[in-house]
Amino acid sequence: MLILSIDTSTRVCSVALHQQGELLGCYELLTEKTHSSLLTTLIENVVTQAGFSLAQLDAVAVAKGPGSYTGLRIGVSTAKGLCYALDKPLIAIHTLEAMAAQLQPFYPATHVLCPMIDARRMEVYCAEYEGSTRQVLRTTEARIIDEHSFAELLQERPVVFFGDGAAKCQPLLASYPQAIFPSVSIHPSATTVGYLAKEAFSKQAFEDLITFEPYYLKEFMGTLPKAKL
Structure with missing residues (x-):
């Protein structure tokens, strides 16, 4: 193989x-x-x-x-x-599942793994995975982060935030004792x-080469040039 x-x-x-x-x-x-x-x-x-x-x-x-x-x-x-x-x-x-698998061996099974990929402004692509099994706790979404994000979860369990989207979220979430941000870039x-x-x-879990497309999550929004007057 x-x-x-x-x-x-x-x-x-x-x-x-x-x-x-x-x-x-x-x-x-x-x-x-x-x-x-x-x-x-x-x-x-x-x-x-x-x-x-x-x-x-x-x-x-x-x-x-x-x-x-x-x-x-x-x-x-x-x-x-x-x-x-x-x-x-x-x-x-x-992509996010692979990121969760990357960190899984380094944290206790009680932790939640939350990989984040940077999107625009205060938005990230993220998901939540069980630290022990990588079972999906919250499915992939494009999420706008503020100081109240993950508040309920962080009151219950430690959560590891990582990926290039986590850095801009750290100032908003670092006040929670159970919010964990690795010191190295993931x-x-x-x-x-x-x-x-x-x-x-x-498992022979193969894709159809004709129909397979990337998982963009959101439709592309380009910037149109300004019309000339």
């Missing part, structure tokens, strides 16, 4: 290669450059430097979102293109996508 994994949900461009669930290699770049100029090079490097060819892959996994519209389009289109060309199955992993990673992809592969 040789799986190539891709995560371009945020500014981090990340690729990883797993064999039987064991990590063979990973590249991660935090850059303002568009992922399209980097992704194919990283894919080629991680596969060939691990001693394999693309033809030897058994599947390609991709973080499906939510996240950056442009990043998700690039990651999903690249993954689908590889699957078409190589005749391999596509596995889609929820971002989506293809390494965890590949970890979850092993289970999906075992």
Whole structure:
């Protein structure tokens, strides 16, 4: 079971290669450059430097979102293109679930894991997961954060807020004793996508290459140029 994994949900461009669930290699770049100029090079490097060819892959996994519209389009289109060309199955992993799996080993089972991806202004894409099982406690949503957000939950249990959306929320929520913010930056990673992809592969949980689209969560809202008078 040789799986190539891709995560371009945020500014981090990340690729990883797993064999039987064991990590063979990973590249991660935090850059303002568009992922399209980097992704194919990283894919080629991680596969060939691990001693394999693309033809030897058994599947390609991709973080499906939510996240950056442009990043998700690039990651999903690249993954689908590889699957078409190589005749391999596509596995889609929820970005926030992969982030929860990343932190799960580091906190007690009693904690709630709340990954956050930055959206516009005080809005974040977030979900809540049981620390012990990653069971969904609150489904994915685009949520505007204020000082009253999560108040009821924080009175009951410790909650770990993390991801690039958590930093702007910390000043509003830090007054709650049970609000926890890791001291290091946590971002989506293809390494965890590949970890979850092993289970999906075992269940033959593959996507339809024709109909599959990224999980944008919200429709894209562009800025129209001002009309000339």
